[in-house]
Amino acid sequence: xxxxxxxxxxxxxxxxxxxxxxxxxxxxxxxxxxxxxxxxxxxxxxxxxxxxxxxxxxxxxxxxxxxxxxxxxxxxxxxxxxxxxxxxxxxxxxxxxxxxxxxxxxxxxxxxxxxxxxxxxxxxxxxxxxxxxxxxxxxxxxxxxxxxxxxxxxxxxxxxxxxxxxxxxxxxxxxxxxxxxxxxxxxxxxxxxxxxxxxxxxxxxxxxxxxxxxxxxxxxxxxxxxxxxxxxxxxxxxxxxxxxxxxxxxxxxxxxxxxxxxxxxxxxxxxxxxxxxxxxxxxxxxxxxxxxxxxxxxxxxxxxxxxxxxxxxxxxxxxxxxxxxxxxxxxxxxxxxxxxxxxxxxxxxxxxxxxxxxxxxxxxxxxxxxxxxxxxxxxxxxxxxxxxxxxxxxxxxxxxxxxxxxxxxxxxxxxxxxxxxxxxxxxxxxxxxxxxxxxxxxxxxxxxxxxxxxxxxxxxxxxxxxxxxxxxxxxxxxxxxxxxxxxxxxxxxxxxxxxxxxxxxxxxxxxxxxxxxxxxxxxxxxxxxxxxxxxxxxxxxxxxxxxxxxxxxxxxxxxxxxxxxxxxxxxxxxxxxxxxxxxxxxxxxxxxxxxxxxxxxxxxxxxxxxxxxxxxxxxxxxxxxxxxxxxxxxxxxxxxxxxxxxxxx
Amino acid sequence: xxxxxxxxxxxxxxxxxxxxxxxxxxxxxxxxxxxxxxxxxxxxxxxxxxxxxxxxxxxxxxxxxxxxxxxxxxxxxxxxxxxxxxxxxxxxxxxxxxxxxxxxxxxxxxxxxxxxxxxxxxxxxxxxxxxxxxxxxxxxxxxxxxxxxxxxxxxxxxxxxxxxxxxxxxxxxxxxxxxxxxxxxxxxxxxxx
Numbered sequence: 001x002x003x004x005x006x007x008x009x010x011x012x013x014x015x016x017x018x019x020x021x022x023x024x025x026x027x028x029x030x031x032x033x034x035x036x037x038x039x040x041x042x043x044x045x046x047x048x049x050x051x052x053x054x055x056x057x058x059x060x061x062x063x064x065x066x067x068x069x070x071x072x073x074x075x076x077x078x079x080x081x082x083x084x085x086x087x088x089x090x091x092x093x094x095x096x097x098x099x100x101x102x103x104x105x106x107x108x109x110x111x112x113x114x115x116x117x118x119x120x121x122x123x124x125x126x127x128x129x130x131x132x133x134x135x136x137x138x139x140x141x142x143x144x145x146x147x148x149x150x151x152x153x154x155x156x157x158x159x160x161x162x163x164x165x166x167x168x169x170x171x172x173x174x175x176x177x178x179x180x181x182x183x184x185x186x187x188x189x190x191x192x193x194x195x196x197x198x199x200x201x202x203x204x205x206x207x208x209x210x211x212x213x214x215x216x217x218x219x220x221x222x223x224x225x226x227x228x229x230x231x232x233x234x235x236x237x238x239x240x241x242x243x244x245x246x247x248x249x250x251x252x253x254x255x256x257x258x259x260x261x262x263x264x265x266x267x268x269x270x271x272x273x274x275x276x277x278x279x280x281x282x283x284x285x286x287x288x289x290x291x292x293x294x295x296x297x298x299x300x301x302x303x304x305x306x307x308x309x310x311x312x313x314x315x316x317x318x319x320x321x322x323x324x325x326x327x328x329x330x331x332x333x334x335x336x337x338x339x340x341x342x343x344x345x346x347x348x349x350x351x352x353x354x355x356x357x358x359x360x361x362x363x364x365x366x367x368x369x370x371x372x373x374x375x376x377x378x379x380x381x382x383x384x385x386x387x388x389x390x391x392x393x394x395x396x397x398x399x400x401x402x403x404x405x406x407x408x409x410x411x412x413x414x415x416x417x418x419x420x421x422x423x424x425x426x427x428x429x430x431x432x433x434x435x436x437x438x439x440x441x442x443x444x445x446x447x448x449x450x451x452x453x454x455x456x457x458x459x460x461x462x463x464x465x466x467x468x469x470x471x472x473x474x475x476x477x478x479x480x481x482x483x484x485x486x487x488x489x490x491x492x493x494x495x496x497x498x499x500x501x502x503x504x505x506x507x508x509x510x511x512x513x514x515x516x517x518x519x520x521x522x523x524x525x526x527x528x529x530x531x532x533x534x535x536x537x538x539x540x541x542x543x544x545x546x547x548x549x550x551x552x553x554x555x556x557x558x559x560x561x562x563x564x565x566x567x568x569x570x571x572x573x574x575x576x577x578x579x580x581x582x583x584x585x586x587x588x589x590x591x592x593x594x595x596x597x598x599x600x601x602x603x604x605x606x607x608x609x610x611x612x613x614x615x616x617x618x619x620x621x622x623x624x625x626x627x628x629x630x631x632x633x634x635x636x637x638x639x640x641x642x643x644x645x646x647x648x649x
Numbered sequence: 650x651x652x653x654x655x656x657x658x659x660x661x662x663x664x665x666x667x668x669x670x671x672x673x674x675x676x677x678x679x680x681x682x683x684x685x686x687x688x689x690x691x692x693x694x695x696x697x698x699x700x701x702x703x704x705x706x707x708x709x710x711x712x713x714x715x716x717x718x719x720x721x722x723x724x725x726x727x728x729x730x731x732x733x734x735x736x737x738x739x740x741x742x743x744x745x746x747x748x749x750x751x752x753x754x755x756x757x758x759x760x761x762x763x764x765x766x767x768x769x770x771x772x773x774x775x776x777x778x779x780x781x782x783x784x785x786x787x788x789x790x791x792x793x794x795x796x797x798x799x800x801x802x803x804x805x806x807x808x809x810x811x812x813x814x815x816x817x818x819x820x821x822x823x824x825x826x827x828x829x830x831x832x833x834x835x836x837x838x839x840x841x842x
Contacts, residue, residue, distance in 0.1 A: 185682060186689050190732040193678070210732060244674060244735040368726035371719075 063233035068197030069094040071234045072161070072223065075201040077104045078236050079208050081132055083123065083496055084108070084161075085116035089136025090176055092163025094228035108496065108525050111517040113140050115489035117147020118515070121156045122493030125476045126451055126501070128281065130157040130211045131493060137163045138176030141222070142183065146483060148218045149187035153480025154302060155279060157216035159207050160188075166226040167195040181222050189217030195224045197232035206240050214247025215366040216279055247365060251382030251390055259337065259361040259378045260394035264403040266335035268357075268410045269295045272318070275302030275479070276340015276364060278472040280384035283307065286339070289388050292395055294407050296414055298326040300341055302479045305469035315414060316423070319347040320626045321461040324421035324643045325414055327624070327632050332413070332645065333358040340364060340384040343373040344480070353631035363387040412648075420647045421624070421637055423465050428617040431591070432568050435534045435616040436462050438595055439506060442532055443467030445599045450502040451476065451494050455487035455511030457541035459534040461622045463506040474501075485514030491529040492522050502530065502603070509535040509559060509570055516578070522609040523583035530602050531584075531611045535569030536618040544621045548639070569615035579611035588613040663717040666695060668747060668817050671710040671728060672736040672825055675701060679733045683710065686731065692716060692724050696749075696814035704826060707735065711816045738825055740817045750787070750813035751795045752777070756806030757784045765805055772798045783808055 066074065072095050076084070083106045088096040099107055110116045113135040120131030135141050141162040151158040165174040181193045190210050192203045200223060207219040263269055271293075277286055283306050290297050290313050297307050298318045307314055316323035318330050330336065330347075336358045341347070348354035351373060362369075362376035363384060370379040380387055425436040439462045443452070448470035454460040454477040469475045476494055478486040491505035512533050522529055539557040546554050560570035568590075579586030585605045589598040589612060602610040624643075626635045637643050673679045680699060687694050695713040702709045714724055721739075728734050740747070751774075757765040758781075765784060769776055774788035788798055792815070799810070819825070 181678065182681070185685050242732060245732050366730070368723065368730055372723060 063235040065231055066234050067094065067098070067228065068200045068223070068230050068232055069228040070098045071197065071201045071232055072204060072228065073098040073102050073105065074234055074236070075204040075238075076132070077102060079205065080129070081105055084132040084134050085110050085119040085123075085493065086134030086161075087111075087113055087116065087136070087140060088134075089138075089140045089163065091137035091165055091225045092134060092140070092161075092223075092228075093136075094225060095134070095161070095163065095223070107134075108492075108521065108527075110489070110521050112515070113143030114146055114485070115492070115515055115518040115521065117144045117158065117160065118150065118483075118486050118489035119493030119496070119518070120158045120160075121147060121151045121154075122453060122476055122490030123497035124151075124157050124216075124493075125490070125497075126473050126494045127497035128279075128473065129497075130159050130208055130216075131497075132159050132161065134161045135163070136176065137165055137180070137225075138178045140176075141180035142178055144180075144220075145184060145187065146481075147489075148184055148220065150478050150481040150483045150486065151218040152187045152189065154478065155216050155275065156218065157211040158218040159204075159211050160184075160218060160220040161204070162220060162222045163228070164193065164222045164224045167224040168226065170195075170224065180220065184220050187218070188220050189215075191220040191222065193222045193224075195227050197227045197230035200227060200232070201234055201236065202238040202241065205238055206242055209240060210242070210245060214245075215276075215364075248367070248381045249365070249383045249386055251363065251380045251387045253390065255378055255380045256387065256390045257394050259363075259380060260391055260398050262335055262359060262361060262378060263293060263295070263337060263391075263395060264398045264405050266359075266405060267407070268333045268413075269293070269335040269337060269405070269407070270315075270329045270333045270358075271295050271297045272330065272336045272338045272341050273297055273299045273303045273306050274339065274341025275300065275306075276384045277303055277306040277388075278340075280340060280365070280386075281472070282339075282385035282388050283472045285385055285388040285392065287311075289392050289395070292392060292399075293405065294411075295337070296329050296407075296411070298322075298329060299469075300344075300347055300479075301464055301477065303341070304464055304475040305472045308470045309468040310470060315418065317464055319344075320349070320628070321465070321622050321624065322347075322626075322635075323418075323423060323465070324624055324635060324637055325418040327626065327635050328417045328643070328645055329414055330355045330358070331632050336360050336362075338362045338364070338376075339388065342369045345373075348373065349626045349632040349634075350630055353633060355632075416647050417643070417645070421643050425620070425623075427592075428620070430617070432617040433590065433592055433595070433614060435459065435536060435540075435614070435620050436466055437592060438532065438534060438589075438614045438616060439463050440466040441595050442504060442506065442599055445596065446502055446504055446603065448474065450474070450504055451491075451498055453477065453487050453491040453494055453503065453505045455505075455507040456482045456484045457508045457511065457539070458536075458544065458620070458622050459506050459508045459511075459540070461541075462534075473498075484508075484511040487511055488515045488529075488531060489518045491531065492518050492527050495522075495527045495529045505529060505531040507531055507533050508540060509533055509537065509575070510539045512575070513559075513573075516582075519579065519582040519584055519609055519611070527609070528606050529609050531579075531609065532602075533575055533611065533613050534616055535575065535613050536616050536620065537568060537570040538618055540618075540620075541622070543618075547619070547621065548625075548627070568618055569613070575611060575613035579609075579613075582609070582611075584609040584611050586611050586613070588615065590615045664693075664715050665717070667714050667716070667721055668740045668742075668745070668815065669710075669712045669714060669725070669728075670738050670740050670817060670819075670825055671712060671734060672702070673708050673710060673731075674733040674735065675706050675708040676733060679708070680710075682731055682733060683712075683728065686727055687714075687724075690723070690727055692720060696812075698814035698816050700816075702826065703824075707826065709825070711740075711814070713815050736825060738819070740819055744821075745817050745819045747791050747815055747817040748789050749792060749795055749815045750789050751798070751810070752785060752787055752812075753799065753802060753810045754778075754783050754785045754808040755802050756782060756808060758782045761805055765802070768798075768801050772801075774798060 116133035120133040124131035318326040363380040576586035778785035
């Protein structure tokens with residue numbers, strides 16, 4: 001079925017050995033991909049980051065002969081890739097040889113492929129450019145599955161390049177063979193298996209294009225070892241062969257006009273903002289739209305920072321652990337304008353009771369999201385930035401025609417909710433540290449220009465709630481998949497992508513123990529991240545559910561020896577010693593009085609990573625909460641305490 | 650008659666059969682992408698037939714799904730997201746020709762053979778293999794006709810049976826590939842900056 005490809009130069013194909021540990025490395029005489037690439041394309045005037053448009057071939061210079069591996073590295077260079085995270089191994093070894101020579105592509109050797117994947121995602125989320133990770137076949141590739149699934153759920157542009165056993169061995173259960181394209185089919189936007197050297201450059205270019213355009217997502221390119229070793233003609237630019245890929249960017253103007261009319265007519269509208277706004281780079285436009293209409297804004301977990309937390313129209317985060325005012329606004333709204341949001345179950349609660357009185361305008365670049373969970377009266381397919389720009393124009397038109405929505409009654413209702421049910425937390429009775437306080441202080445001291453990267457669990461929710469998120473691409477977390485262990489490697493990638501920013505990982509002691517080995521990478525590679533471990537000695541969010549729904553039967557959520565009776569964080573391992581063992585600065589904080597001082601101390605250390613072990617109370621809970629599977633109307637502001645939606649000031 | 654390849658959810662009461670014609674790139678792994686999508690999103694496939702088209706670089710799949718309107722919209726949208734899928738059209742029964750192929754081996758000894766052959770002739774089917782005690786019958790037609798044939802042959806004793814799954818073409822002179830294969834305008838930029 002495979003179409004024949006114009007591959008002329010196959011004469012030097014060598015079949016890789018099992019495991020790839022034999023055979024001399026190709027070294028020496030061959031010019032580096034950098035040199036070759038410099039020679040090859042004549043029309044690369046201003047190499048821009050991100051995938052290049054498919055070029056007209058007319059401008060391309062004469063093709064240059066090189067190995068598939070050199071073509072891979074040359075393509076990465078041409079695509080503007082400045083950093084890749086990876087670990088070599090047998091099948092990918094041919095690619096590592098020319099990578100050794102590249103002066104444009106920095107390779108960061110991680111300690112586990114999962115770290116490479118999350119680092120690539122962290123890099124992509126702060127920079128907006130696709131992150132790249134590299135692994136070998138078999139176990140190297142399967143270790144990428146979790147971060148790929150994570151990037152898929154959160155629509156992060158990641159390109160994974162994996163080595164595969166030689167094409168002649170594929171299907172024979174060869175050493176370190178895994179059908180990674182098959183395995184990652186459900187968790188990638190697309191993937192490719194490349195068995196011909198001549199396809200490598202084009203496929204890599206296509207992978208970047210698919211990853212970064214439309215609804216972004218992870219793309220995997222699996223390359224057989226013999227394709228890396230074979231010689232081929234390298235041409236650049238290279239035209240895409242993606243006849244079925246046509247993301248819709250520009251929205252339909254009739255739909256936009258319809259939406260604008262509904263927005264002007266609504267009495268209780270809400271802008272329900274999702275992560276798509278950040279991916280579209282539409283924060284500035286969103287601010288204009290919000291101020292033009294005076295509409296309240298809620299920003300989902302993935303959209304923290306898309307709209308300033310400090311803005312008076314921002315009601316905060318909706319959802320399972322959302323602010324009462326934000327959840328209440330959705331429930332009482334007569335119009336939801338969903339922008340790059342996907343009506344996730346963590347936002348809607350029980351779907352049939354979600355926003356019962358609201359009509360829905362749903363703008364998303366992915367048509368399949370529209371009316372997937374909630375029917376949209378006005379569907380708008382398009383890039384969020386384009387949609388918002390056109391909405392602004394349409395609404396200005398309506399306003400000039402004399403339409404002016406009056407939201408004063410709506411705002412007084414929402415302001416009452418906001419005033420009555422602010423976010424808050426109790427200080428523990430025993431004088432131990434409140435985790436919320438720690439996170440709040442980090443947010444205050446590190447400020448809105450720092451990048452915050454959370455793991456998954458209670459600390460993630462508190463970081464979403466209590467840090468003032470003012471800028472887009474400054475809040476990273478694993479929203480869709482909920483991947484414990486995301487924070488440390490993602491923070492590492494974020495620091496590489498935004499070296500001028502302070503990067504704080506807010507992690508839990510459970511999460512931290514899943515991926516902390518990347519601190520070794522951070523130390524060795526000079527990536528000075530800061531990691532605040534919110535150490536409560538247990539799997540806090542799970543424990544919270546056990547407290548609330550499993551009669552306080554704490555089945556296997558304790559991370560320390562219970563008989564020692566610690567009421568607070570775990571000492572196993574000793575995170576300070578562990579940090580020091582990794583070459584990081586290790587600090588510990590156990591009292592509220594020390595919090596600011598120790599955060600300051602951490603902020604002054606910039607020559608190596610810093611780990612702070614914040615020993616916090618183990619029974620703190622995340623509030624408000626909408627229990628799983630229940631209605632948003634049953635939100636609790638604290639245990640057994642429901643808010644009154646109709647509160648007045 | 651046809652067994653669903655995938656059946657994860659109970660069919661909704663409003664479910665009905667829809668025939669989708671899906672133009673895809675003729676590449677390895679495309680079939681598994683489509684089958685995998687159906688299975689993981691919990692959509693039911695009644696039948697799926699695939700083969701090359703008049704353009705060697707494209708294949709065409711005819712997929713019969715049994716679902717209500719809303720899930721059908723999701724099926725179509727999710728299929729459209731697959732990079733290898735070029736075009737999807739729903740072929741309504743009234744404006745398309747829909748055919749399946751049936752091969753069935755029926756018990757037919759000296760005593761019953763003439764009656765079996767008579768039945769076969771009535772259905773404009775044909776016998777493609779004859780053995781001592783059985784004949785193999787080939788029939789094409791729509792679902793109803795083949796079901797009827799099977800019902801009538803059943804009393805003789807069906808030894809084995811295989812079916813192709815439905816293939817379908819829209820009536821009239823237009824082709825599904827007309828628009829899909831025009832040179833595609835590339836999209837600039839996208840949402841990620």
